[in-house]
């Protein structure tokens with residue numbers, strides 16, 4: 001059994017902990033088969049091989065516990081999404097592990113699969129936020145109304161975007177610790193307005209309008225001490241013609257929408273360089289969600 005679990009952009013501007021966009025690449029690949037022992041092997045980016053520490057096996061074990069099932073398994077995690085990148089690395093592995101185990105057991109209940117995957121996400125980031133796991137499973141652009149009961153609104157959208165990945169790390173756990181418990185009512189209203197308008201623009205397919213709505217008052221302002229380069233890179237993107245630009249998840253990756261995505265990516269990489277940070281960019285498109293292959 002093999003699962004392809006795609007990277008995601010959580011928050012997507014004003015949709016903190018609610019909006020999520022599935023990407024076509026990169027992805028984690030999780031292979032699993034029944035065994036009389038529990039073993040995890042990792043290829044690609046370095047993550048733990050301890051089954052109690054790798055979020056893919058944590059999610060698989062969580063599903064077994066929820067089903068009151070006892071089973072050994074051998075898992076291979078081909079880690080294609082860099083950890084602490086802001087591209088939903090832990091979310092993809094958590095979803096992939098839960099979905100691989102569910103498929104092995106012929107469990108189709110998506111709410112249960114997501115519940116198990118949240119255990120892996122919680123182990124990695126200290127909180128059971130679903131805005132990476134949900135778009136990685138469903139694909140497209142997802143609005144997470146609630147996790148329990150599971151209520152997801154999916155928009156089938158199709159556009160290209162540029163992702164810029166700097167050679168720095170931002171731990172999601174740390175990026176959540178710096179958030180305030182309360183925000184000013186005026187900021188909540190501003191985000192409500194941006195988020196509502198962004199959904200309307202997405203449904204119209206007006207990507208330029210979507211870009212202009214990629215602002216956030218709930219999380220990014222409080223995370224600035226962790227992403228001191230953000231404003232300069234954002235300015236470079238806009239000056240190079242981007243419709244809009246924001247942080248991917250809790251960062252450090254950033255994404256931009258626009259016409260000439262190569263020039264925008266190059267300008268953002270140069271802006272990171274001016275901050276003494278090496279970075280790379282790639283252009284991708286909206287992904288279709290996780291895939292299960294019976295191999």
Ligand SMILES: Nc1ncnc2c1ncn2[C@@H]1O[C@H](COP(=O)(O)OP(=O)(O)O)[C@@H](O)[C@H]1O
Pocket residue numbers: 046047048053054055056077079082083084085086087088089090091093094123124125170171172173249
């Ligand atoms: N399979 C896995 N994939 C990603 N991270 C993992 C995995 N297993 C354990 N981890 C740990 O979880 C943490 C992921 O950090 P996090 O900031 O949540 O990444 P991201 O922002 O990319 O989702 C890291 O400490 C990483 O070592």
Ligand SMILES: N[C@@H](CCOP(=O)(O)O)C(=O)O
Pocket residue numbers: 008010011016017018085086087088089090091125129131132172175176219248249250251
């Ligand atoms: N809503 C979360 C999303 C974290 O995404 P990640 O890709 O950085 O793990 C948050 O902003 O904390």
